[in-house]
Amino acid sequence: MKIALISCGKNKLSNSAAAKDLYIGDLFKKARKYSEKHYDQYFILSALHELLDPETKIDPYDYTLNDLSKEQIISWSNNVHKQIIEIIDDSKEVEISIYAGDKYRKFLVPLLEQHGIKVNIPLKGLEIGKQLAWFKKNIGE
Template sequence: MPYKAKAKDLYISSLFKYNLKYAKSLNPDKVFILSAKYGLIDLEREIEPYDKTLNNMPSEEIKKWADCVIGQLKKEANPEEDEFIFLAGEKYRKYLLPHISKYQIPLEGMKIGEQLQYLKMRCSNE
């Protein structure tokens, strides 16, 4: 039987961990992970480890992925009325944003080191 773990436990980079800590500190109604393989996933969902990223996918494939994610999102929230905070990279949000009315991108334009510094400063009180 293939190994499975909760989605929040599979992602182990410092950037992911600080993003998650920061996301939770905002007291949102819900936090999701944008996965290249699974689309929109709940933190507690059990998934198998994978090695897939949008970073080297052609635009057409990313658009198909984004359409799938929007379909998943509509089952969880209202893209026209709810507010979303994206902590994901540009490739992961580019084709999602046209479908979402209200959103924030607090890390937009920052390099990874700048993102980590921003997140550490905001999570240091926790």
């Protein structure tokens, strides 16, 4: 089973919507389109809501991992890890690709790997402009 985790975005609608529609930034929209095309399932990493199913309806918010201390980010990572473990089917081999910045990944990746999950970071080290170019190329825009 191939799963993508994509980070939420700062730019949002001003009204409640399904998580997949709430975030309206270009990078999020391209990551969503790519993930819908190339993965069995995808989820959104949200500083406020942790692991979000794309269909979950949420209200707009202004909260990022930048608002959290190291201890709070570790706690957030532990919670996201638990949510992922509850979702995955242990009978299947799971591979997770993460399209999110280092703050989202730093403590989460080791937890997933300790659980035997293969983790990929396809855009690691790329600046936003290069990430956008990568998505455009790989979704055929």
